Amino acid sequence: MIEAAAAAAMAACSSIPLPFTTKASPRQRSRVSRPCRVRLPASPFRQSRSPLAACSPASGLRPRASVSASAAPSKDYEFTDGNGEVELRLDIQKLGIESSKDVFVDVDDTSLLIRAKSDGTLRTLLNVQTLFDRIKSSETIWFIDEDQLVVNLKKVEQELKWPDIDESWESLTAGITQLLTGISVHIVGDSTDINEAVAKEIAEGIGYLPVCTSELLESATEKSIDTWVASEGEDSVADAESVVLESLSSHVRTVVATLGGKQGAASRFDRWQYLHSGFTVWLSVSDASDEATAREEARRSVSSGSVAYAKADVVVKLGGWDPEYTRAVAQGCLVALKQLTLADKKLAGKKSLYIRLGCRGDWPNIEPPGWDPDSDAPPTNV
Numbered sequence: 295m296i297e298a299a300a301a302a303a304m305a306a307c308s309s310i311p312l313p314f315t316t317k318a319s320p321r322q323r324s325r326v327s328r329p330c331r332v333r334l335p336a337s338p339f340r341q342s343r344s345p346l347a348a349c350s351p352a353s354g355l356r357p358r359a360s361v362s363a364s365a366a367p368s369k370d371y372e373f374t375d376g377n378g379e380v381e382l383r384l385d386i387q388k389l390g391i392e393s394s395k396d397v398f399v400d401v402d403d404t405s406l407l408i409r410a411k412s413d414g415t416l417r418t419l420l421n422v423q424t425l426f427d428r429i430k431s432s433e434t435i436w437f438i439d440e441d442q443l444v445v446n447l448k449k450v451e452q453e454l455k456w457p458d459i460d461e462s463w464e465s466l467t468a469g470i471t472q473l474l475t476g477i478s479v480h481i482v483g484d485s486t487d488i489n490e491a492v493a494k495e496i497a498e499g500i501g502y503l504p505v506c507t508s509e510l511l512e513s514a515t516e517k518s519i520d521t522w523v524a525s526e527g528e529d530s531v532a533d534a535e536s537v538v539l540e541s542l543s544s545h546v547r548t549v550v551a552t553l554g555g556k557q558g559a560a561s562r563f564d565r566w567q568y569l570h571s572g573f574t575v576w577l578s579v580s581d582a583s584d585e586a587t588a589r590e591e592a593r594r595s596v597s598s599g600s601v602a603y604a605k606a607d608v609v610v611k612l613g614g615w616d617p618e619y620t621r622a623v624a625q626g627c628l629v630a631l632k633q634l635t636l637a638d639k640k641l642a643g644k645k646s647l648y649i650r651l652g653c654r655g656d657w658p659n660i661e662p663p664g665w666d667p668d669s670d671a672p673p674t675n676v
Contacts, residue, residue, distance in 0.1 A: 371420065373459055378452035380429075382459060384419055386410065387441035397443060399436045403428045406459070408445065419443070424461040426469065427451055427636070451636060463621060466628040467499035473635040475642045476546040478502070480569050481627075482560035482603055483577035486519075486553050488615055488623075492577060493551035495624040502547045507538050511553075523557050531557040536565050543571040543653045563602045570657035571649050573634070575627050576606035580613060588613065608634060 372383040389412040391397065396411040408420040430448040437444055449456070457468035479502070481493040490506050497504035508519055511534055515522065522531050535552065536559045542550055550572065552560045559565035560574075578595070582588035588611040596604045603609070608630040612623060635641055648657055654667045 371459075373456075375456045378449055380447050380449060380456050380459065382420070382443075382445040382447075383439075384408065384443045384445075385441060386419075386438070386443050389417070391438070391443075394438055397436070397438070399434065399445060401429070401431045401434050401447070403431050403450075406445075406447070408443070410443075422460045426456045426458060426461050426465050427454055427632075454636070461629065463499065463625050466625060466632065467501075470628050470632055471500055473632060473642065474500075474573065475646070477642050477645045478542070478546060478548040478550060478572035479627075479631070480550045480552060480560075480572040480574045481577060482552050482554075482558070482569070482574055482606060484554045484561075484579070484603075485577070485615070486551070486555070486558070488577055488579075488612075489554055490551040491617065491620045492624050492627065493549045495620050496627060497549035499624065499628075500549075502549045504551070505542065505548050506551045507535050507542075507553055508551075510538050511535060519553065519557065528555075528557040532559045532562055532565060535559040536568065539565075539568040540653070543568040544649060548572075561602050563605075566602065566605050566657075567655040568653050569605070571645065571653050573631055573645070574606040574608070575631070576603040576609045577623070577627075578603065578609060578611050579615060580611040582611065582613065607631075 370385070374381045386397075389410055391410055391412060398409045398411075398416075400407040400409075404425050406420065406422040406425060407418070409416055409418050411417075425447075428450040430450060433448040435446040455469060455472055456465070458465040479493075479496060481489045481496075483489050486508055490508070493506070494504045496502070511522070511531070512518055515534075517525075519531060531553065535557075539550075539552070539559060542548065552558055552569075555561065560569060578592070580588045580591055582591050592609045592611050595601065596609060598604070608627065610623065610626055610630060644658070644660065648660055651660065651663060654661070654665065656665065656667065
């Protein structure tokens with residue numbers, strides 16, 4: 295199981311990308327029943343309001359404490375990404391460094407610290423606590439080229455393009471699309487408000503289209519979700535959202551915020567057929583007091599399979615909620631998705647195949663073309 299920090303500024307917060315092999319067996323495939331059909335707007339992406347502006351954060355959810363995020367390195371350097379390596383060039387002319395003995399480069403597989411002795415003082419030139427991706431630290435080369443300090447780092451994932459040296463919000467949003475390859479992202483969890491706020495932040499960052507199923511449903515029925523639940527019940531809303539998710543499943547480059555709570559399709563084990571068409575992120579508010587406990591709580595939730603959200607590709611544990619932490623949570627989602635897709639480079643292609651075959655409910659063990667989910671024939675890819 296792969297682990298990553300979920301949100302740099304959130305306490306008790308962790309994210310765990312889950313390989314698709316942990317999903318339910320093909321004999322437990324979900325099938326969407328359709329007791330009703332919702333008439334959608336002509337364009338399923340027409341939005342009457344911004345998801346963030348329309349939603350206030352869930353009341354009573356506050357982070358217990360905050361952890362200071364490491365500052366992004368200052369951009370007083372030249373950065374290039376070459377074939378299998380990245381290079382940094384720092385101007386050291388003004389520091390009066392005359393010998394390489396005055397330069398100290400400390401590096402491991404995920405971090406980089408560059409210091410130099412100038413006028414008898416040891417100065418930090420660059421401190422990157424989290425590199426954009428892993429490097430082969432033992433193959434690091436550095437030298438002084440006239441007035442520049444040159445540091446050459448060998449990438450582990452040679453085909454991965456680094457937008458910058460650090461794993462910042464800017465570099466993640468610029469670099470994650472090469473891994474998602476257009477596959478949409480679905481945000482699930484108990485809070486509709488949180489789902490929509492984080493989905494909008496991610497969509498704006500990576501250039502995808504933000505979509506809220508609540509807005510589509512309310513626009514189609516001309517009544518609020520609360521009114522709908524009160525008049526027709528949670529099952530009716532969940533069924534209708536399943537129809538919306540089916541409509542969205544063939545679209546690419548969207549970040550879909552789903553309904554939270556029992557009225558949401560994602561809370562139902564038999565409503566995941568079309569959610570599997572995208573990378574799913576479960577946002578879960580945790581009662582854990584520290585990050586290690588939150589990680590363990592997430593693992594227990596997934597292994598027990600006691601909630602339908604455990605079907606998600608990634609689970610992000612939040613130590614509370616406040617709108618000012620929206621970007622931090624969104625960044626944690628991107629970190630986890632990056633690690634997930636790097637760990638399984640065929641996953642995006644498998645999602646694409648699942649979509650092309652019609653999202654038949656056979657995730658993750660995709661059956662051959664022509665397989666009928668309604669037939670009594672036993673599955674072949676067990």
